[in-house]
Amino acid sequence: WLPIDAKFPNEDYERLLEAQGRADPVQAELCAKALEARIRLEAKSIAEKYLEPPHTTDFAVMFLPTEGLYAEVLRRPGLMESLQRDHRVTLAGPTNLMAMLNALQMGFRTLALEKRSSEVWQVLGAVKTEFGKFGDVLDKVRNQTQTVLNTLDQAQTRSNVMNRALRQVDALPEAQAQALLPGSEP
Structure with a gap:
């Protein structure tokens, strides 16, 4: 099984957008750090709840439902790599989820053929x-x-x-x- 969980940290993201809209760099940075902490917490939760190799893959996918939220999380230096390394969680947004799933499906088929x-x-x-x-x-x-x-x-x-x-x-x-x-x- 491939664990996929959708996360909606919309409140944290909206607070960040408001601070950026008010041109308040201090508050924007605090909100960005809060969003990053929430994403890390959600990744840890996904890993603890769903990762059970060999019954599941040894990684999971965290789906972020809006392109803006996905882009903001990707913009955070080292966050995506940290999630993959520490929790074995990969991020996906609306535009790349299907491509990621298709690539994984091809990989799984190749693995099955090799077996x-x-x-x-x-x-x-x-x-x-x-x-x-x-x-x-x-x-x-x-x-x-x-x-x-x-x-x-x-x-x-x-x-x-x-x-x-x-x-x-x-x-x-x-x-x-x-x-x-x-x-x-x-």
């Missing part, structure tokens, strides 16, 4: 082992078949020798032959 590829190689390795055994069995069958053929050749040779020797003997009439060799068929 299946590994399984295929294992099956092929097992088949190769079995194929070697099959070759050994075929050799045995070939040797046994060759032995049978050799024995048949020897029997044919003996038959030819007997036929040559018997050519000089006169054949008996059928009735007499049956009387001498009971069980022979006409």
Whole structure:
């Protein structure tokens, strides 16, 4: 599972916008730090609630619903890197969420294909082992078949020798032959 949580720190962001609108740099900086602290707190909360590898990915996505809020958070020096490093949380805004999800989906598919590829190689390795055994069995069958053929050749040779020797003997009439060799068929 890929944990995604939407956060709406709109009050902190609106206070920042008001201070910037009043051209109050001191208050604007205080509000910016409060927004940053809130984002860090939300990232920590997401990590604690949702990250449970291997049941989930080892990272989560924090969705910020407005482009202005997303841009302000990105503008804070080192904040995004800190969230990723300390809490394994990646930020997404309205315009880049779909692109991020598509990229992750392609990565997950590639990972699944690599895993299946590994399984295929294992099956092929097992088949190769079995194929070697099959070759050994075929050799045995070939040797046994060759032995049978050799024995048949020897029997044919003996038959030819007997036929040559018997050519000089006169054949008996059928009735007499049956009387001498009971069980022979006409």
